């Protein structure tokens with residue numbers, strides 16, 4: 001289903017057809033002996049039909065994998081509300097002759113009318129909050145919670161229909177059966193759901209893992225692209241992030257699983273999407289794959305959020321953001337968040353790139369500066385000579401910092417960029433009297449290519465522990481094994497798989513969550529042997545000094561023993 005817009009149009013037009021036919025028949029006096037009753041009955045049934053269609057979208061989508069169907073749910077829901085309102089209005093205008101007292105009296109006498117009006121009133125908040133802006137405002141979990149009301153509405157609608165007639169008619173049974181199946185499906189899926197949607201309070205710290213869809217790809221500069229991800233079904237994002245945090249992408253490239261970390265460059269105030277902005281590295285495996293192979297509509301495995309390079313806007317009155325090259329991404333997320341929330345503080349944004357063509361988010365930065373008087377943008381280019389550039393040139397210097405940021409030492413300062421820019425900049429800041437605790441920095445350390453490096457060569461991501469009492473017996477090179485001390489099990493190793501996978505295949509369940517090396521749930525102490533880890537973001541210095549490793553990342557080619 002490529003042309004969703006056309007499909008949306010078809011659903012929209014077809015949803016209005018019954019109303020057109022009803023109006024036409026009414027105009028031509030063809031609604032039978034009791035036209036008002038006929039119109040009330042027809043619009044009531046249409047309300048139930050559209051309610052059932054709204055509820056059917058998710059189960060059909062889940063059972064068939066046709067995620068594109070989600071486009072129709074909002075339209076079906078709004079039509080249900082529309083026909084419900086029409087149903088009531090025909091009753092109020094033609095049956096009760098616009099008399100409020102008569103309508104209220106009738107409702108008290110005929111209880112099914114009370115049930116019906118309750119169902120209609122419950123649809124009001126659903127219709128009001130059906131827009132993307134409201135989803136964003138309420139946040140995913142609250143929005144989803146509110147929209148469960150649709151089940152109550154449907155139940156009341158069917159009860160209203162049953163109460164209205166003295167004898168049971170086949171159509172009532174059809175609605176009741178469809179609703180019954182939908183409710184059983186819902187109860188069944190809630191019960192079996194392995195990970196309930198995180199509550200607003202827990203989303204901050206909780207790592208979510210799952211599939212996101214590439215909604216759009218935008219070229220920022222010749223070698224930088226922005227990838228926008230949404231949930232496959234168009235629901236709000238299932239995680240919340242702080243500005244400056246990152247996600248981990250897990251991809252299968254040439255049959256091998258690779259993980260890479262990318263900053264979430266979009267603002268956390270965007271509840272329905274997140275964006276990463278990726279520079280294509282020369283011979284870069286993942287960045288190259290993202291630029292050349294990833295297409296709109298593709299799904300990727302993501303774990304998010306993680307990272308401590310975040311800014312707590314409540315604790316400061318100003319901020320200095322210093323970016324170099326693609327290191328602008330976390331600072332852009334902070335900037336977008338601060339400007340979205342109309343933060344009261346001063347923002348000094350210093351950004352260095354090579355040439356005018358390399359300035360990522362150039363237009364947006366200028367637009368933000370125009371609309372936010374508190375933002376002061378300073379661009380400086382290091383290789384502008386052969387380009388038409390009338391702005392600042394050269395690297396970030398002591399003079400530039402002194403000139404553009406008054407009282408430099410007073411502000412929290414965030415620095416992100418290549419090592420060649422960060423190290424001298426941080427050195428300068430220290431020399432200019434900025435206390436170390438006010439400087440925060442993040443380096444985009446490239447992930448280790450464990451599969452390219454000989455595994456027994458010591459790399460920075462290799463944890464090695466000398467043999468000890470727990471080391472398993474056997475010939476290391478021929479049949480290396482994984483020994484789990486607490487379980488008392490020893491199983492064969494597979495150098496292609498991580499220790500978590502190897503244990504799982506042997507029927508041993510180790511704790512895990514994100515499987516991407518960022519949540520730390522699979523931390524375990526390495527008692528003997530040597531492992532390599534592609535991502536080890538969840539480990540801190542204490543973990544490292546205690547030989548703690550991440551099972552979901554650790555691979556080994558020789559005997560290892562875990563305290564698990």
Ligand SMILES: Cc1cc2nc3c(=O)[nH]c(=O)nc-3n(C[C@H](O)[C@H](O)[C@H](O)COP(=O)(O)OP(=O)(O)OC[C@H]3O[C@@H](n4cnc5c(N)ncnc54)[C@H](O)[C@@H]3O)c2cc1C
Pocket residue numbers: 246260261262263264276277278279280281282283284285286287288307326329330442443444445446447448449452
């Ligand atoms: C917290 C964090 C946030 C990040 N955010 C972003 C972001 O927002 N945007 C972004 O673009 N990047 C970001 N990165 C960097 C990103 O994670 C990747 O490191 C980057 O995209 C390169 O990955 P790659 O697979 O393309 O390159 P790799 O294949 O890992 O290669 C990296 C570099 O090493 C070289 N190389 C690879 N293998 C070898 C070898 N065997 N011998 C010699 N040289 C080799 C490559 O030529 C390349 O230049 C972030 C990193 C971190 C840690």
